[in-house]
Amino acid sequence: MFGKLFILRFVSIFVIYILLVGHSPWGGYQAYRQQHLLIMSTREDAPTYPFSKILVEIINQELPEASARPARARTFKRVQSLFSTGQMPLVLLSKKNARALINGTGHFRKYGKTKGFVIYNFEDLILLAEPNFPNRHAWQLTKVFMDPASESINAKSPLETKQVTDIHKGTLMALNGESIPQLE
């Protein structure tokens, strides 16, 4: 699914990134977050962590290069902090909490509004991407969830449900049958 050009570009960016952050003892930690497609969940939204593990399994079957892994945050506060600063590109939340994150209400009242876009729905859970999540990656993830095999996890196209926020552009491209976009 990934082209040679993509892999070459990814490796180049990764090497440059490592060199840039190499002077810090945390460099490798940040690199770990870059190396894996981390699906963030939180202890405070109980269904999200077990479901993130199911998503990771499905993603890794179809997109092994993504090397997806679950990442569980302690609190809603940590979720907002990591997501709004782009340190975690994806977060899985229940609809109520996803809406609160976007609107700066409920558990997220203290932190203000946060930008995010819908990738896909899973009954009461929503996978959101941070604004800089590449269209190409959103397109690829969406294709995984559009696959009939994902029906078992009640994957629902965001076009078929009422949304808490805008749909990611890459997801729309996949849903509209457009070809995979280049990496911006």
Place this chain on the structure above:
Amino acid sequence: MIKKILFAFVFTISLSVLAIADTTDQKWMTKVELKKTGAHCEDDRNCFNRYHPKIPPAAKANPGDMIILHTRDALDTGFRLDSTADDLATVDLGLVHPMTGPVYINGAKRGDALEVELIDIAPDEYGYTVIVPGFGFLRDVFPDPYIVNWRLTRIGAVSDGMPGITVPYEAFPGSIGVLPGEPEIQKWKAREAELASAGGVALTPSPGGALPKKICGAMSKYKDDCLRTIPPRENGGNMDVQQQQVGTKIIFPCFIDGCGLFAGDIHYAQGDGEVSGTAIEMGSVVTVRVKILPFKGEDMDMPVTVGNDQIIDMEPTRYYQTLGIPLKAKGEIPPSHAYLDSGKFINLANVSEDLTISARHALLQMIDYLVKEHGLTREQAYILCSVAVDLRVGQVVDVPNFIVSAVLNMDVFDKYRN
């Protein structure tokens, strides 16, 4: 009948008077106690995670007072007994290390030294040891997150993630020290910036997560001068020296009036080397007592430790020891040496007079031993090395092969314990 009732009444009253008069009510200590005032460091007026002389004292104490510090774990996490490696990716490393204090010591001046006697360390019930990606001595060999959750008592630490093993209680402060003065801030910042520009490992000031926010946060005047707590420096701090146990006295040079004593990042147990990057990390209640040594700080380069009354014998009698000499694979550059950019180094299998490579050699052999002979996974073995294996310098004369040994106290295995 009335006599009987009266007798019973008088007897009961006498018993209760006797109970009040036991030994517990006898007191001699003057205590200065810094308790936690919130769930995490940012909610706690007695907690900070950067070094700067402008950080205001949380309390004042006199020499001889019992100073009681309620401390937090090194990463200020919410880890629990059911935490997994999936919890590690979301840790905010900007919060490292939460320190309790600072305590202003009445009468202490810049140029004095402060003798800090460790009186007691009471452990929390829970501790953890982790592999943080990119951190630790073998960070190139162990790139993935891993966690072991420990149940703690003063007898030993046990874990479902490390069956058959009990790590003895040998607590000490991973971090303890005094605040730097303004001249020290500028001097240390300059030398660390030089190292960073040469490609070395240095962590320059960063306001993300910095506490107290008023002094060190992103909007603060001093944000670029608040030093990170990772490297130990002349003020002590994150020394991670396990010999600094209860009963020892650590002497620090004072850089500001009042010294600004602090402690945190308490370790339940740690091997010399702390190779995975973490010991058995825990919250605790630490009690210390201080003495001012007038003008002694002027002659000090670094803190010193004086041992005499320590209550724990740390030398094992039953042990397994591996020996390391500076050998490596041709073409290999361990992360510790990457910044040197030496063409000579990469092509050598035997390097000269290098204790870091010797330590790596000894440690890798110990991990192999634990995997082959005791059935541990490589991650479990690395964690056990971090909390119970001591790296020791054997000799620094037999060129080119200086020796570092790795010593495991075999009593950590339940099958060898009494």
